[in-house]
Amino acid sequence: MFLFVIGLEMQPTRLWKLRREIFGLGLMQVLVCGALLTLVGVVAGLKPPVAFIAAMGFVLSSTAIVMQLLDERGDTSTPRGQRMVSILLLEDLAIVPLLAIVAFMEPDTADGVSRWVTIGAALAAIVGLVAVSRWLLNPLFRILAKAHAREVMTAAALLVVLGSALAMQWGGLSMAMGAFAAGVMLSESTFRHQLEADIEPFRGILLGLFFMGVGMSLDIPLVLADWPLILGGVLAYMVFKGIGIYAVARVTKSSHGDALQRTALMAQGGEFAFVLYSAAAAAGIVEASINAVLTATIIISMALTPLAVFALRWVTPAEPEPDLDGIESVEEAREIKGSVLIIGFGRFGQIASQALLARGIDIALIENDTDMIRSAAQFGFKVYYGDGTRMDVLHASGASHARAILVCVDKKDATTRIVEQAKREFPLTPILARSFDRQHAIELIRRGVDYQMRETFESAMAFSSAALRQLGVADAEVLEIAEDIRRRDAERLQLQLAGDIQSGITLMHGGRWTPTPLTKPRKTAKALNEEAADAMEDLPRKSASPAGQSASR
Template sequence: MASAADHTSFLPPVLTFLSAAVIGVPVFRLLGQSAVLGYLAAGVVIGPFGLTLIPEAETTRGVSELGVVLLLFIVGLELEVSHLISMRRDILGLGTLQFALCAAVLGGIGLLFGLSVPAAVVVGLALAQSATAVALQLLGERRDLSSPYGQRAFAVLLFQDLSIVGILALLPLAASNGPGGEAHLGDALQSAGVAVAAVLAAVAVGRYGLNPFFRLLAASGAREVMTAAALLVVLGTAMLMEQVGLSMAMGAFLAGLLLAESNFRHQLEADIEPFRGMLLGLFFMSVGMSIDLGLVREHWLALLGATVATIVLKTALVAGLFRLFGSPWLDAVRGSAVLAPAGEFAFVLLPVGSALGLVDGEAGRFALALAALTMVVGPIAAKAIEGALARRAVPDQEPDASFEGPENAEARVLVVGFGRFGQILTQILLARGLSVTVIDKDVEQIRSATRFGFRVYYGDGTRLDVLRAAGAGRADIVCIAIDDSEATLKVVDLVHAEFPSTRTYVRVYDRVQAIEARNRDVDYQIRETFESALAFGRAALEGLGVPAAEAAALADDVRKRDVARLVLQQASDPALRADSLRSAYTIKPEPLTVPKGSSQALNAETEDIIARERDRHAEPEPVLAEAATAPQDA
């Protein structure tokens, strides 16, 4: 039987990582630096070359790379195939030029410093890569991923992730000599065929199988099963791509892209986000742990010069290419700065090159330390460049005309709830051509939305992570149109607390909830039957021969009286402000206009009811300015 010590043996390293994160990241954020730098510094401190709290950096590398995998999945979710096609010029053109030019220049410098041709090629290719995790984290912190320069930077990163497949296939060919080259070529072609077949299979399953799969799970109502299914899809696709020679990150991006147009994308993003954040932080710490401080002390001057030179060269080269593709100078420098650090695949290419004999041990260790240091210094340089450019930015700078943002990337209206009320509401918004995001947790409503042509996503609007994933922080207005009164008020509280600049428009159920909504300072609220009842009454008057103008004036007068009474009730009824009494408190139906006479009974039973009511209210209640309470369900 396992001892208690066996069960708790995993706790010390976990507690070490958590402690390093909660100390390091806040410190660097207080200093005005990126969270990436905090994770990297924490990794240096706890790693084998620091305090040796974690003796082996490689023990965490496999798990930590899942952070990059989940990051690429979420990025894929936020894109659409049509938008990806529109980026083909930047992906194939700008991405190819960036990678080839940076690899050639950095490899050429390696030749000048005595590297062999094969070693210079491997080092140049490794350092020409950019840190996907660092770049996307910086763009995310700035909220610039959907900006023109952010999209161009992402196109470059995407090309680099695609290129790693060909590079890993060509390195064995470069290492082969003599007659074995044909065999290597045949193996490479076979691997490429298997990879293409795997991609096509994943696309077919994603296109025709994932939506029905998630629809079935959502109908079960088990939230944890949806989370498990999301992880299954992401990690399963990543593992499949790795088995056929592609990168796990590329597989995760493909999975996200296949689900980008799914009705479940926002719920999936909300479910994955906590895992992504923690594992990505672990990845950055593992990079910090891999920095050989002994080698840094021994060659500190050379490493410092090489780190600065690499960042400056890549920034200058990529900025020039951004300008060549039409970006303004400010955007070109911003984009090149986030792409300056060497990428995660440097920690893959350099060990493979060393194992194949293309790079000797000393040069490989130096290049690995250089790649890690660029990831440490790069965010600092990007932060400094961004600050300098912000002071010199031109407010009226024209946008990049060649950029086409993703469809619905910045929806102006987020509608929570797609029932009868929400369906009519969205009809009006879409008729005006507004960009609308709708979320609902009823699978049947989502299925119905396909007949309307709306994009409605599966998600629980009372969850903050779902609201954030659906774009509540970027929307101008959040329209809350759900039936559950408590859930409605919970959404209002979340939006006001987390997205104070977003306005709230609320459909409320009755008068009690209307007052509660007013107490929360919503920007607009309407009772679900009030306006329709007024319209009904106005039509009835017209049917009785009352002129249309007079009928409209009477309806408007009733509306004004009702608002006046609502304000008085909000100020005078303490029970409506007490959360503990909210569920039990009701408002009695009362007329808005003083009756001309008393109620008359038509039978004995009714007479008894009226008599008991008169006895219970022997002392009449005051009437306030001819405005009493309206029916509760109005």
């Protein structure tokens, strides 16, 4: 179930933006570490097929451990955190071709079709899950949402997890992989944030149960009997995998500190190694005794990861600790009263609050940055601590009786999540949000926001208006130009909502979309007759006209 929670964070659309890191950096790390660890296994006396299976299992880092540590450190959305997430995703995807390789390595049965049946069943399970996620999940949850019963939504999510896990098990993969796949499928659902909010209180319990399950699979008598072999295997695999991770990180221009952080976090084996080793043992490639040793090696490496991270912090210079003076002044949001709820009190929120305060409107302020809360307190503002993405915090902050909710946080994903949840929970309350760019504005409008403002739009308008005045343009004309640009921008946004990001581009002054040709012309075109020659002579003049026409409209 914990892998389902992890899968919810793996949005395919967001990960598609990281495709270069996933299939570049991730693939490079898998190949380099796989080659190093295979060599270690061969040197240790394992047969090449067994050494390869053992190595590739250890290459697959633990998504559960790394994601949890990244989340605790607040690194999930940072560039170095995103690179690690990309690598983890590639490693999770790699289990499918690795299981196919195991099927090909399996000795044929008498009819010679065993491997093809195995591969076909696995592919059928994957294709079936993709089809269900594509055409059934959103309509199903839309119907359930009409009941306005959160328990029904949670129960349906659990049913999806169970069904996905059983489908993967039927396909010869694993129930763990099915749970992870269910999370990925629901990550693109419009009800994703609601599911996350419902499951969030149980996240710690699920994490504990996950590690309890891993620990219970450790064969203690085997470890005591073969501890020199197992300990040596753990150290050898972690050291050489760490060398591979560090080398790949440095080659791809990561700093020394980031490379060390990645090495410490990802040097362990992961949960999908159990799936690979079990499949190899069932296929007769790996003996049961070797499978037990490899499984113990993975479990111990997972247990050593927090120690490796702690050791890295101990031997490397510590980052300066934030000033905690005045921490007692930070109060948690509880039963706050205010006509308007402002979520996020950074630069944007502070300015947005001024007009409301000037009108004497009672406002409630929540912020999840304690430094910002203490800084605001120095200027006389009472800001409460709270994470606006949590429904319990929104209720405690008075969102249910607020006349309006202003979302002024400085993180795009958090803004989208707050808008979606608040609009669903408080449909009659106006939601106003700070958007980050045009694409984000379109996304917020589709989520039902009542008003959105791109954070740089009006400042850029004021800036350009000042530039025109400096150039001697009359105030009346400056205002007319500014209003024309605002009108064009609004019209273009409406066209983009109905079409795509290129829609309405001719409304921009000087805007003209130039499509990339599918093929490059091999030679200069020649007219076949006089009429064509006349048309070609007029072509440059005609092609230049749309930009001017769009500017004059």
